Amino acid sequence: NAGVMQNPRHLVRRRGQEARLRCSPMKGHSHVYWYRQLPEEGLKFMVYLQKENIIDESGMPKERFSAEFPKEGPSILRIQQVVRGDSAAYFCASSPRVSGRGGETQYFGPGTRLLVL
């Protein structure tokens, strides 16, 4: 059973360009989460999606960032007009469900390391 897949693993963009990060959840998982890790920091939640729905985007910057999880295909995190401060590692996680108490374990992909020049 393949794990969470992310691509590309490394992405270099110049300021002002667009970055598109892809995430394919584990087989059977319908819940996707995106996190950002800045250098020497822990992971910060960005957004939680189910198929065709954004459930919680409380951690997303208000501008330039968007996410989707279409009915078919991977989840996409899009960053428009990138700036140097967007340089970070972006991790996707998936889970099969969300239980009421206690939560459901999230399984992480290898991450996409974005460098903005």
Place this chain on the structure above:
Amino acid sequence: GNSVTQMEGPVTLSEEAFLTINCTYTATGYPSLFWYVQYPGEGLQLLLKATKADDKGSNKGFEATYRKETTSFHLEKGSVQVSDSAVYFCALYSGAGSYQLTFGKGTKLSVIP
């Protein structure tokens, strides 16, 4: 709001030494607690978890006990190996309408032969 505080690193130990990485938390409700490990250049791997008070999570010789009275989830291993060198993250999941994991800043462990 929710928060996780881990002991600051880096931590350097000799092989076969005893490891403790402290983790305390603040959360609404009754959270689940996790330890994740990140090897250089890789993503996070779940190391162990506990979902209720006094539960002990264990894996690969690592252990952590969910202590509600002290709001702690300290990670321990009796005898570390060079291959344990990594960054360790403590995290909580509170549920109750919040679906995100809240992470500590991570503790870098280096084990020397």
